[in-house]
Amino acid sequence: MVILLMSTGKANINHKSSSGRTPLALASYEGHEGVVKFLLQFVAVDVNSADADGRTSLHHAVWYGYTDIVKLLLETEQVDVNCADLQGRTPLDIAEERGFQSILEILEDYRKQKEWCPVLVCQVAETNTK
16 A cells, blocks of 8 residues: 555655654554565655654664564665664664664664764875875
């Protein structure tokens, strides 16, 4: 149904339900990998949109252990792995709390890459200005 609605070009990809969840968050929550993949094709999709509990699509995918959806969300390179829900838990906290070691490692690797890249850019810029 989501795919059909989005295909018309008339649906708001970031429309929120009464619980504050977007179609991407709902698909992540329910484990619908194909729908997540489809929605991520849209430039306008807000991967960091939070619901009424402050949880993003990544929070939901991590909570239920949907490793493939976690990977898809991270591939956008726009996901904030450090965002906390209203209880102060980040997706990393949830992965650790729920014992999803492989997801925890994936998230930690992603975070390290994101932190490392700006350092590299600064080093290259310094070298080029000398």
